Amino acid sequence: MEVNNNSHVNNSIYLNANQALNRISTGVEINQASDDPSGLSILSNLNLKTSGYTQAIENTNSGIALTQIADGALTGQATILDNIKEKLLQASTDTTNQEGREAILNDIQNLLTQFDDIASQTNYNGNTLLQNSSENQGESQVLQFQTSDEEGTPIQTNSVQSNTQGLNLDSLLNEDPNSFTSDDARSYLDTLDTAINDLNDIKSEFASVQNQLESSTRNLLSQSNSTLGAADVFNTDFAAEVTSFSKQNILAQIGAFGAAQSNNINQQTVTRLLS
Template sequence: MSSVINTNVKSIVAQNAMSVNNRSMSKAMEQLSTGKRINTAADDAAGLAIANRMTSQIKALNQSVRNANDGISMMQTAEGATKEITNMLQRMRELSVQAANDTYGTTDREAIKTEIDELASEVTRIAENTQWNGMSILGGGASYDTMTFQVGTEGDSTSSITVAFQAMDSTALTVSSLDVSSNSDAQASVIDIDAAITAVDQFRSTLGAKVNRMTSAADNLANVAMNTSASRSQIEDTDYAQATTELARTQIIQQASTAMLAQANQQPQSVLSLLK
């Protein structure tokens, strides 16, 4: 083996080995400190792209769950109000049946009508003041209408659920001007109130069905988001068992490389002994 001074090949080899090992050690330390296997595109370009797409999907799924829950809250608010309206209508019907009995005179029927009118006004008050996020959802000339709830991640009709809200005030239910001044008028009022109760019941049934559908949609979205998050974790998160093993390996190699570099740097000194 030749003895040279200007070029210490062993030292260069040791330095290169240390440089490569230091990069591996730094990468292991970065993965352990960030909890991410992929921190830059250089770590895994394809994996980074897939993980980013999954992140977008997860965020959209989580927002869709919130959208569904907001829709459920809105419909539950409407359903609670219609329950009270039903109570008012049932009392109005009871009074109309009472007024249909000819044992009651004009004064008695006027007293009954006064209560019926007050109940009709309360029906309207409930309808007009039932709001969600500032929107009147049961009528009274405000913003009741068809509403669309985005419960999916795509921009098409398959990702939404539409709910048609209805006016529930006494005018819309045709019970705002009931007449119970005679037997026949009171009987006609009973028929009108029955129609109103049926309309409210049908609307409540629709709300209940939509709530159940939206609840199922929210549960499914949450499940998909959970599974997508698990898949993303497999791609981008640090495997701590593997990373700690890699860190220990590179630290040992670093210590050995440092020792070998020190010996390689001492090699030219042996040439001096030939000059003595």
């Protein structure tokens, strides 16, 4: 009976030492279901929520990058329209001769071609942002951003068509330089002002989406930090576990020494009886 009790005590010491060592090496108190079944379930749920928040934050950051790319492209297009307005004003006065007016229209049409190039080339990860596709000048696709770890209404962009066709500038793009008069130039000023306003509206829409994404990111970070804080309860108390491991290690050494001494005494007793 005494041997069995000693064996049970030694096994318990070794198990406690191994448990302390596992906690020290992994940094968490619960490493298997037997440590704390209910606690393990809670910790698993917290880790799952944290993973969901992490992915949702990555989604929002990608969405913010997309809106920033769109905003940069739209800013470039706005600069082009400003230049075109200056040139139209120059062409609309009769102090500019016909040859000069034709040269101005050529510049305008080159700028409009550049305007369309920006629309066709602006994309994020294969998604064309300012029109349907690189080859299709129709409206862009609605883009949705999943910004929650659960099902819910995603943040999304509106369809936009930021090209000469969408902003009704295609007639100016196709105007014949040979017959371009000062009256024609003046007639395009209102069209251009409308295009500038429409472009500003598109910029505002992307800015609004970016603001929503940034707000969502802040909320997700707050929730993620709270969840991580809740999971900290299950983190290893290193001071306590090192102390426990040292204690169990000493007890194991004492047990081994005691067992060795016991075996030595038993051998001496047997030797005397056989003498």
